[in-house]
Amino acid sequence: NAGVMQNPRHLVRRRGQEARLRCSPMKGHSHVYWYRQLPEEGLKFMVYLQKENIIDESGMPKERFSAEFPKEGPSILRIQQVVRGDSAAYFCASSPKDRDNSPLHFGNGTRLTVT
């Protein structure tokens, strides 16, 4: 049973470019979470999505960041006009259901470097 798959593992972008990070949840999981980890800091929640719905985006920066989880295909975290402060590891996690105690299962992240 494949785990949460994130790609690319490493992404380098110049300031002002766009970054697209992809996450394929575990089979049978319909809930996706995105977290960001700045260098030498803890994991910070960004957004929680179900298929075609954003449930909680309280951790998302107000500008330049967006996320989607379409009916078909992976979840996408999109960062427009990247700046150096966006350099971080971005982790995706998935769970099967919402109204229970299922743990999240994390991918190994995408490390974004903005030059």
Add this chain to the structure above:
Amino acid sequence: DAKTTQPPSMDCAEGRAANLPCNHSTISGNEYVYWYRQIHSQGPQYIIHGLKNNETNEMASLIITEDRKSSTLILPHATLRDTAVYYCIVRPTGRGQNFVFGPGTRLSVLP
């Protein structure tokens, strides 16, 4: 904000049991206790979770006090590969509840 308090760091000798404490004095009745670890910037790895009974799996044991205000994660025979940051998280069941990570405990297993 995280609802848990953990020591920032701990050492443990290889082969000995590692006992990692977590304080969650404001836990409410529908909140579970979860433990994760993160090894050298890999993705967080789920270890174990429980509500009020003690739990054990192939990785660890979770001991929750009767009043549920604290818990201990036990790695029975620590190895060098258990060196990681360990996170204790409380989370209620219910729609839209995300996991809030605190700074965790940095466990160093020493040879």
